[in-house]
Amino acid sequence: MGVCGNADAPILMFIRRITLRHYRNFQNLDIELPKGIILLKGGNAQGKSNFLEALHFLSSFKSPKAKEDADLITKGSKRAYIRGEVAREGRIFVIESYISEEGKIVKVDYKFRKVGEAMGKCVTILYRDEDKEIIIGEPSARRDFLDEELSLIFPRYRDALSSFRKVLAQRNALLKTEVSSQELEPWNQEFAQLSSQLISIRERFLADILPYFQRVHSALTEGEEKPYLEYVRTTGESVEEILDDLKRYEEEEREKGMSLVGPQRDDVLIRIDSMDARYFSSLGQVRTLALSLRLAQLFYLKNLLGEYPVFLLDDLSSDLEERRRRKIGEILKGVEQVFIATTQRELFPFRVEREIAIYKGSVIENRRGNY
Numbered sequence: 110m111g112v113c114g115n116a117d118a119p120i121l122m123f124i125r126r127i128t129l130r131h132y133r134n135f136q137n138l139d140i141e142l143p144k145g146i147i148l149l150k151g152g153n154a155q156g157k158s159n160f161l162e163a164l165h166f167l168s169s170f171k172s173p174k175a176k177e178d179a180d181l182i183t184k185g186s187k188r189a190y191i192r193g194e195v196a197r198e199g200r201i202f203v204i205e206s207y208i209s210e211e212g213k214i215v216k217v218d219y220k221f222r223k224v225g226e227a228m229g230k231c232v233t234i235l236y237r238d239e240d241k242e243i244i245i246g247e248p249s250a251r252r253d254f255l256d257e258e259l260s261l262i263f264p265r266y267r268d269a270l271s272s273f274r275k276v277l278a279q280r281n282a283l284l285k286t287e288v289s290s291q292e293l294e295p296w297n298q299e300f301a302q303l304s305s306q307l308i309s310i311r312e313r314f315l316a317d318i319l320p321y322f323q324r325v326h327s328a329l330t331e332g333e334e335k336p337y338l339e340y341v342r343t344t345g346e347s348v349e350e351i352l353d354d355l356k357r358y359e360e361e362e363r364e365k366g367m368s369l370v371g372p373q374r375d376d377v378l379i380r381i382d383s384m385d386a387r388y389f390s391s392l393g394q395v396r397t398l399a400l401s402l403r404l405a406q407l408f409y410l411k412n413l414l415g416e417y418p419v420f421l422l423d424d425l426s427s428d429l430e431e432r433r434r435r436k437i438g439e440i441l442k443g444v445e446q447v448f449i450a451t452t453q454r455e456l457f458p459f460r461v462e463r464e465i466a467i468y469k470g471s472v473i474e475n476r477r478g479n480y
């Protein structure tokens with residue numbers, strides 16, 4: 110049993126098969142996948158991260174790395190195809206996507222679906238090295254983390270965020286003109302309503318994942334450190350408070366030609382004991398915090414959905430000492446399906462269900478792994 114999980118959970122979700130055609134450096138891949146921990150091994154630039162990115166695409170229908178979807182198409186090809194068979198709720202969902210220069214098409218069980226409708230049929234969580242930016246990067250990295258996570262699980266958040274972005278752009282454009290306060294008023298109303306919704310969902314979420322975050326982090330560090338998460342607001346939480354602030358800052362906002370308070374400016378303070386992790390963490394601490402945050406998402410979603418998302422771990426760097434890496438095996442024990450990509454098998458000193466060797470965009474070896 111993992112630190113936060115229940116290995117006897119009756120419902121499960123896992124990706125039982127993945128097919129890739131002309132996807133990044135995979136010309137043609139079709140592979141069945143077991144439950145449990147699957148290790149993807151291979152040298153640099155062979156396709157391990159691409160493989161994980163493709164699995165993650167089945168959940169979010171976008172890549173955290175690509176500038177645009179067309180980057181996912183093999184250079185020189187016209188169209189990429191991804192197909193995943195996802196076992197969930199006692200049945201199989203078939204998720205497909207075709208990506209071309211013109212855009213992407215998504216199907217679930219052979220029926221066309223909007224991306225928003227197909228999202229969440231398969232739920233994956235990806236940890237990658239770039240996640241350190243959530244800890245030490247600009248506030249926008251932490252807002253993006255919240256926005257991505259909350260959009261995936263709460264359609265209400267996704268809708269509010271999309272409306273908010275439109276209102277913000279419109280309000281900013283108006284602030285650059287000689288617009289009267291009266292004309293600005295309806296935009297302020299919308300802005301305040303949507304801001305209040307986003308802020309309260311974000312605050313609630315942080316409060317909800319905090320215990321998972323602390324538990325996982327404590328397991329990884331053997332209780333040596335206690336981390337905290339706090340939402341840092343630039344304005345109030347209620348519509349009235351936000352409207353008051355908009356009045357108070359109106360002059361300054363007109364001078365700068367942009368909205369100065371609201372969820373587009375908020376941040377998350379991540380602390381270890383009393384120290385701001387952004388400025389005081391060591392490399393290993395940053396990695397540990399970022400990984401703990403993704404694992405907290407995993408256990409939080411398990412609690413929310415009643416089943417584990419698929420966990421994807423891309424290249425956990427050797428900045429993490431062996432003791433902490435060993436712990437990962439214990440923490441992930443009850444999780445339904447986990448993929449770990451690595452150049453060094455020995456970095457993960459625990460038993461895995463299968464080892465898949467990847468070489469130049471192909472699977473060259475696929476065997477049960479015993480360490």
Ligand SMILES: Nc1ncnc2c1ncn2[C@@H]1O[C@H](COP(=O)(O)OP(=O)(O)OP(=O)(O)O)[C@@H](O)[C@H]1O
Binds near residue numbers: 133134153158180
């Ligand atoms: N659209 C594309 N078409 C063809 N090849 C691509 C495309 N996108 C990426 N690649 C190539 O895929 C290769 C494998 O990349 P990937 O990031 O998966 O490697 P990796 O196995 O994770 O390596 P590392 O251990 O260095 O992280 C890279 O060499 C890259 O140039």
Ligand SMILES: [Mg+2]
Binds near residue numbers: 157158159423424
């Ligand atoms: Mg990689």
